[in-house]
Amino acid sequence: MVRVKICGLTKKEHIQVAVEEQVDYIGFVFAKSKRQVTVEQAKVLAQSIPEPIQKVGVFVNETVENMLHIAKEVPLDVIQLHGQESQQVVEALKPYTTIKAISVRTKEDVQKAAQYNVDYYLFDAPGIEYEGGSGNTFDWTLLENTKINRQNIILAGGLTPENVGRAIEQVEPYGIDVSSGVEIDGQKDEMRMRAFMNQTRNGVV
Numbered sequence: 001m002v003r004v005k006i007c008g009l010t011k012k013e014h015i016q017v018a019v020e021e022q023v024d025y026i027g028f029v030f031a032k033s034k035r036q037v038t039v040e041q042a043k044v045l046a047q048s049i050p051e052p053i054q055k056v057g058v059f060v061n062e063t064v065e066n067m068l069h070i071a072k073e074v075p076l077d078v079i080q081l082h083g084q085e086s087q088q089v090v091e092a093l094k095p096y097t098t099i100k101a102i103s104v105r106t107k108e109d110v111q112k113a114a115q116y117n118v119d120y121y122l123f124d125a126p127g128i129e130y131e132g133g134s135g136n137t138f139d140w141t142l143l144e145n146t147k148i149n150r151q152n153i154i155l156a157g158g159l160t161p162e163n164v165g166r167a168i169e170q171v172e173p174y175g176i177d178v179s180s181g182v183e184i185d186g187q188k189d190e191m192r193m194r195a196f197m198n199q200t201r202n203g204v205v
C-alpha cells in the first residue's frame with residue numbers, strides 16, 4: 001500500500017483528522033512558508049501524534065546543528081531537505097531517516113537525484129513563492145526510466161483527491177505527499193483530507 005505524507009499541518013484539529021485517517025507521515029514546515037511552525041508549536045502538536053505515524057521536519061538550507069536540535073526537541077523521526085543541501089549534510093543527519101526533495105522541470109533534474117544517497121527522494125514541482133508547497137504538478141512522465149528505485153520515491157506537487165489515483169497508477173511510488181490539495185483558502189480542510197485518504201486507500205473520493 002502506498003504511504004501517505006500530509007505536510008504543512010499547523011492545527012491540532014487537523015492532526016486529529018490525519019491520525020484518524022491513519023496517515024503514515026505528518027510534516028511540519030520549519031522553513032519560510034505560510035505553513036511555517038515554530039519549534040514550540042511543533043512540540044505541542046507532536047504530542048497528539050501516536051506511533052507508528054512518523055513526524056517529518058521540513059527544512060530549507062538550514063544548518064545541521066539547528067536541524068539536529070529541532071529534531072531532538074520536537075521530537076522528529078524524519079528530516080526532509082527541501083533546499084539546495086549537499087550529500088555532506090545528508091550524512092551529518094544520520095541516523096535520522098532523510099528525504100531529499102528534488103524540484104523537477106526536466107529529465108536532467110530527475111537525474112540529479114542520483115548524486116544523493118538518502119532514504120527517500122521526494123520529486124516535487126518547483127516552488128514559486130516558497131521552496132515547496134506550490135500546489136502545482138509537474139510532468140510525471142519525466143520519472144519514467146529513472147534509475148531510482150520506486151521503493152525510494154515519494155511523489156509530491158499538486159496532488160489532490162481528484163488526481164492522486166491517476167498519479168499512483170502512473171508513477172507507482174513508495175509514497176505520496178500532499179499539502180495544498182487538501183486545503184481550502186489556504187487552510188487544511190477535513191473533508192478534503194478524508195477524501196484524499198479514501199482515494200488513496202480505496203480509490204473512493
Ligand SMILES: O=C(O)c1ccccc1NCC(=O)[C@H](O)[C@H](O)COP(=O)(O)O
Pocket residue numbers: 007008027029031032033034035058060082124130131132133134135136156157158159177178179180181
Ligand atoms: O509547504 C510549504 O509551504 C513548503 C514551504 C517551503 C518548503 C517546503 C514546503 N513544503 C514541502 C512539502 O513537502 C509539500 O508537501 C510539497 O512541496 C507539496 O506541496 P503541494 O504541491 O502544495 O501539495
